[in-house]
Amino acid sequence: MPSLSLHPSYVFSLRSEPLLPNAPSRLLTSVFISFTRTSRPLRVSTREPNFTEEYRNDVVNGRVAGAGAPAREDPLPEGLRRESMPRHVAVIMDGNRRWARARGLPAASGYEAGLRSLRGVVELCCRWGIRVLTVFAFSSDNWVRPKVGFSSLIFFVFGFLVRFLSVEVDFLMSLFARALRKEASNRRDIRVSLIGDSTKLPKALQKLIESVEETTKNNSRLHLVVAVSYSGQYDIVQACQSIALKVKDGLIEPEDINEFLIEKELQTNCAQLSRPDLLIRTSGELRLSNFFLWQLAYTELFFAESHWPDFGEPDFIEALRSFRQRQRRYGGQDP
Numbered sequence: 001m002p003s004l005s006l007h008p009s010y011v012f013s014l015r016s017e018p019l020l021p022n023a024p025s026r027l028l029t030s031v032f033i034s035f036t037r038t039s040r041p042l043r044v045s046t047r048e049p050n051f052t053e054e055y056r057n058d059v060v061n062g063r064v065a066g067a068g069a070p071a072r073e074d075p076l077p078e079g080l081r082r083e084s085m086p087r088h089v090a091v092i093m094d095g096n097r098r099w100a101r102a103r104g105l106p107a108a109s110g111y112e113a114g115l116r117s118l119r120g121v122v123e124l125c126c127r128w129g130i131r132v133l134t135v136f137a138f139s140s141d142n143w144v145r146p147k148v149g150f151s152s153l154i155f156f157v158f159g160f161l162v163r164f165l166s167v168e169v170d171f172l173m174s175l176f177a178r179a180l181r182k183e184a185s186n187r188r189d190i191r192v193s194l195i196g197d198s199t200k201l202p203k204a205l206q207k208l209i210e211s212v213e214e215t216t217k218n219n220s221r222l223h224l225v226v227a228v229s230y231s232g233q234y235d236i237v238q239a240c241q242s243i244a245l246k247v248k249d250g251l252i253e254p255e256d257i258n259e260f261l262i263e264k265e266l267q268t269n270c271a272q273l274s275r276p277d278l279l280i281r282t283s284g285e286l287r288l289s290n291f292f293l294w295q296l297a298y299t300e301l302f303f304a305e306s307h308w309p310d311f312g313e314p315d316f317i318e319a320l321r322s323f324r325q326r327q328r329r330y331g332g333q334d335p
């Protein structure tokens with residue numbers, strides 16, 4: 001549960017688990033340590049723009065990453081059809097803390113349960129031929145959440161107030177690191193990418209991300225994209241900054257700026273992502289919370305009541321069945 005950054009290159013995590021199932025008391029059971037350092041430069045896109053009509057044609061003709069049918073798939077559950085499955089599903093994994101709070105557990109237990117849920121959804125995407133899964137794991141706005149400090153450490157060492165420590169940021173970072181390490185060693189056919197302002201992440205995590213992206217870059221069954229320290233506004237701002245620099249350097253004129261150019265500079269385009277076909281948000285909240293703002297222009301939205309740790313196969317099937325009923329017009333005429 002508590003997690004400390006005692007040195008910029010080291011993330012030191014302690015996790016507590018209940019002694020007995022459903023018991024309110026918690027004892028320490030495990031310790032995780034991670035280290036290394038580096039920084040990751042922002043990648044510059046060289047892809048052609050893909051906006052609305054062009055983009056739709058690209059998807060239909062299989063030119064967008066994640067488009068086209070994969071080779072190995074399970075039969076689909078009743079009510080789903082191969083031709084009406086989304087290629088790219090994006091998820092706002094909301095409700096982890098509420099799930100934990102409802103059980104008298106610390107926030108960290110909610111995130112651990114959320115990670116288990118994510119593993120289940122990744123598995124289902126692989127089985128059902130969904131090619132891209134983007135998960136909103138940590139918003140640029142989440143940095144204001146509690147981070148453990150020295151006083152918390154003292155409390156912790158003396159065994160007091162353990163259940164009141166809310167050290168979400170560092171814990172989440174160590175959870176990402178563990179999950180990434182596991183993914184890199186799994187040797188499944190899954191490509192993992194991260195989008196977001198990686199310069200804000202601990203150096204050890206930046207290094208790990210770089211190596212996982214490199215190790216998995218040729219995998220093709222599923223592209224799992226984790227949005228960390230990401231927000232839709234951040235993405236648009238960094239795209240504008242990049243365009244402004246090009247204007248300043250005389251590479252383009254202000255009149256050249258259009259939707260294609262902006263889209264080209266977005267981090268999603270740099271990661272060679274198609275736009276999401278379906279966005280799922282769990283936990284009953286009906287908002288976008290600064291996730292993909294540009295990219296959701298023609299995305300179908302589905303809001304589930306379950307908290308993310310409870311989101312399982314039946315919920316996913318319900319979302320996909322709902323997606324199947326939608327008539328997508330991309331702002332154009334009826335089909």
Ligand SMILES: CC(C)=CCC/C(C)=C/CC/C(C)=C/COP(=O)(O)OP(=O)(O)O
Pocket residue numbers: 093094095096097098099110111113114115118135136137138139142175176179180226283308
């Ligand atoms: C490797 C990897 C991607 C791990 C996934 C871990 C995970 C489930 C992260 C979710 C993070 C997050 C801020 C969710 C929002 O729920 P919340 O904390 O705001 O919950 P609340 O709405 O109940 O307060």
